[in-house]
Amino acid sequence: MLLAGSLNQQLADNPNLDEDYVAVLQQTNSTKELDVFEIISSDPVSSPPKKNFRENGSSEEVLKRKVKWRDNLFNAVASRDENKLKDVVNKLKATGISLTDSDLRDNVGRSLIHFAAEKGATNILLYLFSICEIDQIFETFEIQVSGIRSTKGVIHILTEKGDIQTLQTLLEKVEDLEKRRNYGEEATTIQFEGIRPREMSAMHMAAALGKTEIVELLHRLGGVSVNTTNHKNDTPLLWATRFNRVETVRHLIKCGADINLSNDKGSTPLHWAIRHGYKSVIRLLLDTAEADVNKERKVGLVTCLVLASALGDEPTVRDLLKHGASVNTRIRGKETAIHYAAARGYSNVVEALLEHGADVDAVNDLGETALMVAVEANRTRTTAVLLRNKALIDIENKEGITPWHHAMKPVDDNLLKLLIHFYRDQSGKLVLRDGVKTPLHIAAMCGKIEKIKCLMENGASLHVLDENGNCLLHSAARADQAAFIQNVLEIDESLANKQNFNGETPLHVAAKLGNEESVKILMRKCKMSKKNKLGESALHVAVKSPLVSEELIDYMVAVTVKTYSSALADSQNNKGDTALHTAVREGRVEILEELNPLTPTAENADGDTPFHMAARHRRPQLLETMLAVFAESGKTLELDKQNAAGESLLHIVAKTGNLGHVALLIQAGASLTLKDKQGESVLHRLVLLEIEASVEEDETKLSNCLETFDTVIDNAVRWWSNRQSCAIPEQDTESYFAFKRQACLYLLDMDANKLGFTVIGLAASTGAKRIMERIFKIPDVFCFDDGDASLLKYDVTNLTGYTRVSRSVETMKRKTEEESKIPLLEEETSKPSSTSALNLIVKLECVSKANSLLDIQPMKQLVQNYWSEYQWLYVVLMFLHIVYMSVLSGFCFGMVQKAKLEKIAFFPYILLLIWPGLILTFLAYYLFVQMLRRCRRKRKLREPGQSFVSWCVGNIAQFSCVLFIATDCLFLFLCWGGKGETACYFLAVALVTGWLFTINFTKGFENVHAFSIMLRHIIIRDCVRFLLLYSFVLVGFSFALHALFQRGGGSGDINPAETIFNAFNMMIGMSSIFEDGDHDVYVKVVYVLYITLSTIILLNLLIAMMNDSYAAVKGKEGTTWRVGSIRMALKLEASLPCLPYIFGKLRRGKQLKFDKQVNRWLLSVPKKQLRSAESETEQNQMLIAVRRxxxxxxxxxxxxxxxxxxxxxxxxxxxxxxxxxxxxxxxxxxxxxxxxxxxxxxxxxxxxxxxxxxxxxxxxx
Known part of the structure; x- marks a missing residue:
């Protein structure tokens, strides 16, 4: 706060100095008293113009007479002729005109009484008092003081004149004490010289003017309180103090004036007395009245002690301390009295404060002590006093400034030598301890070499360290004191390689801050191999700092390479980063050209080269600039180099979605088939990115992924040409289309990851619909338009098991010359999986995702063709089963009747075993194949995570088939054995299971398939849960009713099982227990509860559950059918390997053909279907958007x-x-x-x- 040595600085910096105190501080230190104070004359306000006499109802003659009377009256007063005045007054009374008539006032509004008082005509004034009423006497007139309007009365004029006798007469004339006080407290505006206008009563005026007798008169006779206040809460005592009216002050105190009353700013008389240096008043207030010396003002230097100390008033300071002033009281800014005394250089005041226990090291809000402000203001004597009292020298303020800093500023060394003198140890030497900011460091920061020499002459060591282990060269480097550094190095060169606790040399510090001149000087002496704790050289630090210019980087690199070696320029930090890594990490594009001599392929601890980091950085210019800079230098770029995670540059830029970088890297020769650590190429990684973006619902990420895929495909020809080491063919030529087809087929349908998935296979197995759509829309690769107006051809090779198998056979038989040109990059490519894309799609757990993939052309058309033959198979099988069940149902009852009488013949009934035998053979073969495959793959009978119940539900068709075959065979064997009655039991089961088994064949029909699934859901899930709950209700109430039946009557002999059966019948309304009418109310209550719980609640709950199941199955009907039908077809193919070959022959026709020229399967799709599918897709998207x-x-x-x-x-x-x-x-x-x-x-x-x-x-x- 109060820091500066000059007054002007104090006034600018210190908010504690209000305008009143500023006026005092701007005075000299003399305490000259002003004996005379002049009241600036007030200007009476001119009366408003007289209204027209006709408007006033008086004649012109009357007005003229009044003016004449007024002139006679004022002339008589002016000439002090009492007799003449009396004569005029008597004549005026005879006319009936009142002496207080407004027309008889002068042009400024003064009455005759005001005029007489101002003229000092006492006798005339007493005469006027005798003939006028009290209210007329105390009338006021308007005045104006410095633009402020106010009023003034006779009591103010008499007080100002000091006419005590007339004032006493006036007050005695007022009999009512309350009126006397009111008149005495009426305020007028007064302005003393050098003071702003104030409202004052007569009491305030008398006190300010030192009219002690009038003060006593107003208090005694007028009843005015000595503590009366004006609008500023000023008391008479305050104004008596202001003008050093000692006797008036003494009298007011004697009359009971409260010495500690404060005005609106909190000032007391003691504050004002100290402010103006009135020693007599100060002693009077302290000795006689015992003023509160610790009372604080609201603004400014709020305590008396701080104020006296700031003014350098030693006697007053000692008097205040003697009377109990708190020596360490803090004002705003947490400053104490000693701060102000030290800043002004009042050493005697500082000594007085210290003698009374002032805290020599008290700090303000800025962390400054009295010693700091004294040294800063260059107060040598005050500094010596503080140092003798053991003031701390090494203490810092909040900005890290110590007294040493300020001692370095003056030209002379007086303050510095003074600090050194008190800092020396007993040996007389200046021993600077480590761990603090020493004078050496401060001198270095200021660049004061002469101060360093002064310190060295007094025994200071140049190798002393501060709290961070910095030597003086670190401080000089931080402040860019190049000349100072040069001078110090001439004294001691070893300081150049001194390292602080962070391992930084002065060169590190200068390089970090971009101090060019300091860096150039230090590089001549400092070892470039020195590294900080992070393993960073000075070059690392420089490239990391945005303060360092390109010119300085160029200079450092050139000196390092020329003086030392390029290996030192490529030195790595603890993370393995070179300076080039660091520059890229910080995104410093502008210095890459200056770092051209460095190695761009160096790897850090993560295996990243600078190119990897540039590809990952948010600034795209980094990679572009690096490719341009280092390509021109002729250095090997190694763009296919992989980091520890196996990522190449293409993997990284594909993930970030920077299309320009993708194209740029492919053009520069980056490989598209390079695999990362997980065995994924760039295109494989894009497929996984689509799935990730879909899960996160990140449209931006998804869009970047798809655009990157398109960019890779667009640049596939360039990559293929680089692989073939041939020129890139011109666009729209046959060679270009051939290259594009070869490249895309290799990348998408031949290049496999570690799991054996090609890009198409990975997209199918993960449900990457968007990329699948883009793949099948690649013109002249997977989509061909031969000019046919109605058909488009699609390459569907490897999409199904049939096309894959057929293709393999054809390939084994012959290879076209064109395909033999495609090089198989065995070192990069894994063997593709034999699983077709269709198999991978239907294996997806998410049925809706699988259905969306099957809805893409050509998959949609392919699925329709694929299922049509299997649908006919289901039709034939269902027809055969229905025929068999019809024959069995027609002949079984005759067989039973014959079997009751005798054994029946085997023929022709043995023919009834043919169909069950065929089904049993197929089922056994199917189970054998499944078990064999699971044993080969070392998998259990159940899928991982599948429960036993769900496994049983999934195989319910097989269980029902086995049950049907078993009961059917037992029925026939029992009939052949002549046991017809026993055979009936098995026949019943065989008929039920046989006819129900027909439902299994409805899976081949889309319209009926949903109902078969719905029936299974309702029976297995809803009914089972309902029966579980209902069984407890049924058993509980059945036994309750059975217990009530035991009371008597015929019902008591019924078996409990019979009661349970009757209770079940009651639920569905088939029976009643009240037919005999012999039951009381209690039984009826139990019955009502049972019916309510079972029929009304549980049965309706079952209906609701079935409704939900129906809605759920119905909503997924189309999706479930398409995926389910393909799964059934694939299961049949897996069970019977001959089926694909048989049906494949049937499929080959106009739509599906094998092109022997390119060894690919082509599927023709009507363009009409494509347009309708696109229209349907757009409508669905619009509906989804509208719903959203x-x-x-x-x-x-x-x-x-x-x-x-x-x-x-x-x-x-x-x-x-x-x-x-x-x-x-x-x-x-x-x-x-x-x-x-x-x-x-x-x-x-x-x-x-x-x-x-x-x-x-x-x-x-």
């Missing part, structure tokens, strides 16, 4: 409604709070006014009583 918008709109509407409701509630609360606040404010004002009134009456009560006693009237209450 509707949902968001509804959500937003609810949100806005909620906000409006909350705003309305808040508004109501605010209105209530505002009303309550207004009411509280009104009540508070009423209470405050009432309290003031009571307090005023209490204050006046002792004075009134005193005056009444003096006058002999009244009693003291």
């Amino acid at each position: 918008l509707e949902t968001e709109t509804a959500t937003l509407k609810r949100f806005l409604t909620t906000i409006v409701d909350k705003i309305e509630r808040v508004d109501e609360q605010v209105m209530k709070m505002a009303a309550a606040a207004d009411e509280a404010k009104t009540n508070k004002q009423k209470k405050k006014y009432k309290a003031k009134s009571i307090l005023s009456n209490l204050k006046r009560l002792p004075e009134i009583s005193f005056l009444k006693k003096k006058s002999g009237g009244g009693t003291d209450k």
Whole structure:
């Protein structure tokens, strides 16, 4: 706060100096008293122009007479001719005109009484008092003081003139004491020279003017309190103090004036006396009245001690301390008195404060001590006093500044030598300890070599370290004191390689801050091999700092390579980063050209080269600039180099979605088939990125992924040409299309990852729909338009098992010359899996995702063709089964009747075993194949994570088939054995299971398939859960009813099982227990409870569950059918390997053909289907978008409604709070006014009583 040595700086920096104190501080230190104070004359306000006399209802003659009377009256007063005045007054009375008539005032509004008082005509004034009423005497006139309008009365004029006799006569004329006090407290505006205008009563004026007798008169006779205040809460004592009126001050104190009353700024008389240096008043206030020396003002130097110390008033400071002033009181800014005394250089005041226990090391808000401000202000004597009292020298303020800093500023060394003198040890040497910021460091920061020499002459060591282990060269380098560094190195070169606790040399520090001159000087002496704790050389630090220019980087690299070696320029830090790595990490594009001599293929601890880091950085210019800079230098770029994670540059830029970088790297020769650590190429990685973006619902990420895929495909020809080491063919030529087809087929359908998935296979196995769509739309690769207006051809090779198998056979038989040209890059490519894309799609757990893939052309057309033959197979099988069940149902009952009588013949009934035998053979073969495959793959019978119940539900068709075959065979064997009655039991089961088994064949029909699934869901899930709950209800109530039947009657002999059966019948309304009518109310209550719980609640709950199951299955009907049908077909193919070959022959026709020229399967799809599919897709997308918008709109509407409701509630609360606040404010004002009134009456009560006693009237209450 108060830091500077000059007054002007104090005034600018210190908010504690208000305007009143500024005026004092700008004075000299002399305490000259002003004996005479002049009241600046007030300007009477001219009376407003007289209204037209006709408007006043008077004649012109009357007005002229009044003007004549007024002139005669004022002339008589001016000539002090009392007789003439009396004569004029008597004549005026005869005319009926009052002496106080407004027309008889002068042009400034003064009455005759005001004029006489100002002229000092005492006798005339007394005469006028005798003939005028009291209210007429105390009338006021308007005045204007420095633009402020006010009023002035006769009591103010008499007080100003000091006419005590006339004033006494005037007051005695007023009989009412209350009126006397009111007249005495009336205020007028007064302006003393050098002071702003103030409102003052007569009491204030008398005190300020030193009119002690008038003060006594107003208090004794006028009843005016000695503690009366004006609008600024100034007391008479305050103004008597202001003008050094010692006797008046003494009299006011004697009359009971409160010495500690403060005005609106909190100033007391003691504050004003100290401010103006009135020693006599100060002693009077301290010795006689015992003023509160610790009372604080509201603004400025708030305590008396701080104020006296700032003014250098030693006697007053000692008097204040003697009377108990707190020596360490802190004002705003946490400054104490010693701060101000030290800043002004009042050494005697500082000594006085220290003698009374002042804290020599007290700090303010800025962390500054008295010693700091004294040294900063160059107060040598005060500094010596503080140092003798053991003030701390090494202490820092909040900006890290110590007294040593300030001692370095003056030209002379007086302050520095003084600090050194008190800092020396007993041997007389200057021993600077490590761990603090020493004078050496401060001198280095200031670049004061002469100060360094002074310190060295006194025994200081140049190798001392600060708290961070920095030597003086570190500090000089930080401040860029190049000349100082040069001078110090001439004294001691070893300091150049000194390292601080972070391992930094001065060169590190200078390089970090971009101090060019310091760096150039230090590089001549400092070892470039020195590294900090992070393993960084000075070059690392320089490239990391944005403060370092390209010129300085170029200089450092050139010197390092030329003086040392390029290996040192490529030195690595603890993370393995070279300076080039660091520059890329910091995104410093502008210095890459200067780092051209460095190695661009160096790897860090993560295996990243600078190119990897540039590809990953958010600034795209980095990679582009690096490729341009280092390509021109002729260095090997090694763009296919992989980091520790196996990522190449293409993997990284593909992940970031920078299309320009993808194209740029392919053009520069980056490989598209290079695998990362997980065995994924760039295109494989893009497939996985699509899935990741879809899960995260990140449209931006998904868009970047697809655009990157398109960019890779667009640049595939360039990559293929680089692989073939041949020129890139011109676009739209046959060679170009051939190259594009070869490249895309290799990348998408031949290049496999570690798991054996090609890009198409990975997209199929993960559900990457968008990339699958783009693959099949690649023109002249997977999609061909031969000019046919109605058909498009698609390459569907390897999409199904049939096309893959057929292709392998054809390839084994012959290879075309064109295909033999495609090089198999065995070192990069794994063997593709034999699983077709269709198999991978239907294996997806998410049925909707699999269905969306099957909805893509040509998959949609391929699936339709693929299933049609298997659908006919189901039709034939179902027809055969129905025929068999019809024959069995028709002949079984005749067989039973014959079997009851005798054994029946085997023929022709043995023919009934043919169909069950065929089914059993197929089932056994199917189970054998499944077990064999699972054993080969070392997999259990159940899928991982599949429960036993779900496994049983999934194989319910097989179980029903086995049950049907077993009961059917047993029925026939029993009939052949002549046991017809026993055979009936097995026949019943065989008929039920046989006819129900027919449902299994409905899977081949889309319209019926959903109902078969629905039936399974309802029976297995809903009915089982219902029966589980109902069984407990049924058993409980059945036994309850059975217990009630035991009381008597015929029902008591019924078996409990019979009761349970009857209870079940009651639930469905098939039976009743009240047919005999012999049951009481209790039984009926139990019955009602049972019916309510079972029929009304549980049965309706079952219906609701079945409705939900129906809706769920119906909603997924199309999706479930398409995927389910293909799964069934693939299972049949897996069970019977001959089926694909048989059906494949049937499929080969106009739509599906094998092109022997390119060894690929081609599928023809009508363009009409494509257009309808695209239209349907657009409609679906629009519907989805509309629904999404509707949902968001509804959500937003609810949100806005909620906000409006909350705003309305808040508004109501605010209105209530505002009303309550207004009411509280009104009540508070009423209470405050009432309290003031009571307090005023209490204050006046002792004075009134005193005056009444003096006058002999009244009693003291």
